[in-house]
Amino acid sequence: MEIRQLRYFATVAEELHFGRAAARLHMSQPPLSQQIQRLERQLGFALFDRNRRSVTLTRAGQLLLEEAQRAIAHVDRTEDVAELIRSGTAGTVRIGFVGSALYGVLPHALRSLRANLPHVHFTAREMESNDQIQALEDDLIDLGLTRPPLPLGNLAVQDISHEKLVVALPHDHALHRRGESVALQDLAAEPFVLFPPEHGSGFWYTVARACGDAGFSPTVTYQAEHIHTMIGMVAAGLGISLVPVSASRLQLPGVRYMPLSGPPVHLKLSCIWDQARSIPALDQIIDVIAAAAQSCEATGR
Structure with a gap:
């Protein structure tokens, strides 16, 4: 059973008319009828009672329709989330931070991240600078807020505040x-x-x-x-x-x-990350954090 077949079935069930359903699906009626018949053979029971005057759902069809609509809605939500992840506006980001950032940039940065990237989930973990380097190498965090200079190796760095x-x-x-x-x-x-x-x-x-x-x-x-x-x-x-x-x-x-x-x-505060494992949302997250840091400096907060 394919999600495409369930979409065909749900559309016919909503229209109770193969012609109108085919028009909604941007296809001709014969292929739609064939797909419904194929689905009924796969399931082993009829979904519709058909005659020349009307199309109605069978009892089995009524029961399946509820599940089909839930499945379609779930797939649609999954596709929406996937698009958000591709565009860098969703996902989960693990942040390591030095404790001193708690009294300056970090609260403003997290507040700004929540406002600008509401579909991105964040975890924040206090870690000393050197520990963040190891955590990035071990894929335990995605982004570090740390105090340079540090032996960064191949890690990328961007200073965000002084x-x-x-x-x-x-x-x-x-x-x-x-x-x-x-x-x-x-x-x-x-x-x-x-x-x-x-x-x-x-x-x-x-x-x-x-x-x-x-x-x-x-x-x-x-x-x-x-x-x-x-x-x-x-x-x-x-x-x-x-x-x-x-x-x-x-x-x-x-x-x-x-x-x-x-x-x-x-004293500098910098973002560090591993470009080889960069996640789609990371560039936007760094931009938001940097803007929050600049705002803190400008206002003296």
Whole structure:
């Protein structure tokens, strides 16, 4: 039994007239009659009672019609979804993201994705930058939001935002009383709380390079794998840290944020993906995320 045959049967059942049904199907009447007869032979029972004056459904035909209409509707929906997938406006996309993106781009990006691509389903999973590279290679995610620079190999990358680093200090730190901003060189003797290089190499490299430009290498006393843990350690008085300005939304008791004086130090956020396994919706998704990131930068959110 073919879906084409079911369409023929349903059309005749709706019209109860072979001529009108053939016109709707853009075919002549004899081939339509032949197809219905062939379907009846396959099924082993009659679908229609025919005479010169009328065509009516048999009881068996009435029962089959309900199932046929459901099957046709399901196939039509499947074809619609397939077209959406081909056009890049449907499907499932698995996103990995660094934790710091939660306080900046990610909420706006997901909201924008839902509004612009309502038929695309998303899963979002917090992962450190280096873990995202491995997850892309293992086909566990389709897209990563990560902090460069990273050893990307054959992965594609597109920078989507740049945000300033600020200093996270314990609330009673002496630097709070010295002005409205902090110079990097004033942090040379301070104990730092940072990501371990193997978990957040891009973040760690950006901080280490900025400190090096200021003439010192940071003394990392404590390490943390998540941005909220890092800021929690600062609140506990275990050290100071440099964090993206969006992370200052995490207002834990015992921690204060201050801008850096001098030339700003920027931390990038990038999309990374495997072009060899690119899914149809990915290009549009990256465009929507990039636009959301630019909007965040423009409005300072």
